[in-house]
């Protein structure tokens with residue numbers, strides 16, 4: 001039966017790593033997949049994670065199944081990290097460990113379909129490319145709302161509101177908690193408040209994807225928008241990822257959190273999520289979640305906060321470096337104003353193609369760049385290559 005299949009093109013984001021690896025040019029620059037990198041171009045294991053891992057290796061007693069729920073200690077600790085130590089909120093929330101943020105998004109979509117197969121999930125234009133298959137494969141309809149305005153390099157909130165005004169009760173609106181992927185422009189707290197008012201009045205449910213907590217303004221600051229929604233609304237969903245802020249990319253560590261009007265409703269929803277998990281992958285991998293639990297519940301937390309601050313501050317300084325290096329090529333002053341790992345350079349797909357083929361500079365076709373891929377060793381070459389294609 002397999003002879004009927006044609007080979008598919010590479011994934012638009014992950015395929016860049018393969019192409020970059022195979023490129024023999026010693027000057028090549030990788031601004032593709034969103035992983036943090038040091039000045040030496042390495043993606044390190046965080047110092048807090050190394051310490052937690054040493055402890056785990058020394059103390060772990062078993063590799064027996066944990067069940068679809070994963071580690072309950074992780075679930076409690078991660079929920080506190082996302083929602084803060086707010087007993088009233090914690091009572092109304094239930095969290096389930098998932099295989100990364102992707103697993104959490106898919107679980108959320110499956111839960112929505114089970115409750116309301118007619119629901120539409122509204123996603124921003126643009127959004128992370130993998131949101132579409134992850135959510136759409138659950139069988140739900142997807143629609144888009146305007147978000148990024150390339151002309152002003154900022155959020156077109158009026159256009160966003162105009163479309164979201166039409167979202168009916170029962171539908172779901174996917175929002176990026178912070179550090180919007182791919183455009184790096186976030187909502188202000190006033191705008192989050194406006195969305196909370198609309199959700200309450202219209203009856204739609206926000207679904208927040210929190211993949212970069214700590215990479216924007218700070219660990220607490222980056223969760224402020226979703227906390228505002230959680231406090232004010234009867235219901236919402238949150239998909240959170242530990243890939244970036246704990247550097248646990250390949251360990252597939254994340255969680256889905258349901259906030260409901262009552263503890264009973266949240267726990268009931270969680271039992272459905274457990275059933276969905278059992279039917280797809282049975283149970284999540286343990287290692288990354290046990291490391292996060294060790295870090296968040298003990299003396300390593302402060303070290304981890306420093307690890308995150310170091311990554312955040314380095315990315316911010318790279319934003320300034322890049323904007324300065326490109327100052328004579330056009331107005332790139334928006335780069336230091338944006339948050340997290342990504343910004344659009346505003347290049348055409350043809351220019352992005354030339355950067356790849358003529359200069360071995362790799363970025364997503366939309367001209368999304370991973371700022372963390374810039375360093376003092378490649379900045380001059382990179383700026384010169386960009387100037388040449390502009």
Ligand code: LMR
Pocket residue numbers: 013014032033034035128130181
């Ligand atoms: C990205 O957007 O580059 C990352 O989130 C990695 C991925 O899985 O696409």
